[in-house]
Amino acid sequence: MDGLLCLSCAWNGLHPGKLWPGGEFMESYEQYYRLPQDVVGHDAALLSYWDQMPAKAQLRLLESKITVSTLGELEMLADELGQE
Numbered sequence: 662m663d664g665l666l667c668l669s670c671a672w673n674g675l676h677p678g679k680l681w682p683g684g685e686f687m688e689s690y691e692q693y694y695r696l697p698q699d700v701v702g703h704d705a706a707l708l709s710y711w712d713q714m715p716a717k718a719q720l721r722l723l724e725s726k727i728t729v730s731t732l733g734e735l736e737m738l739a740d741e742l743g744q745e
Contacts, residue, residue, distance in 0.1 A: 695723045701735060702728075710735055715743035 700722045701707035710732060711719065721742040722729075729735045 697723075699723075700727065700729055702730070706732055707735055710739075714739045717745070718742035721745070 697708060697711045697719070701711055707729065714735075718739045718741075722738060727738070729738065
């Protein structure tokens, strides 16, 4: 039993996470999802255009760290990212 406990501790040390009370490995992840407001802010014109953009372009922008401050920038990115 001691060998099993040490193996569990070593395995847990190699793979960050926690062990359940029974000794099963439990991974802990924190995940953050961006919202359209994280990309374009709270500008009504940009949010309105966001709703008309291709879903593919929206997804690419949400997955990136890009922020947009003008309608021209958003239109250009929508065109480029929607075609990829």
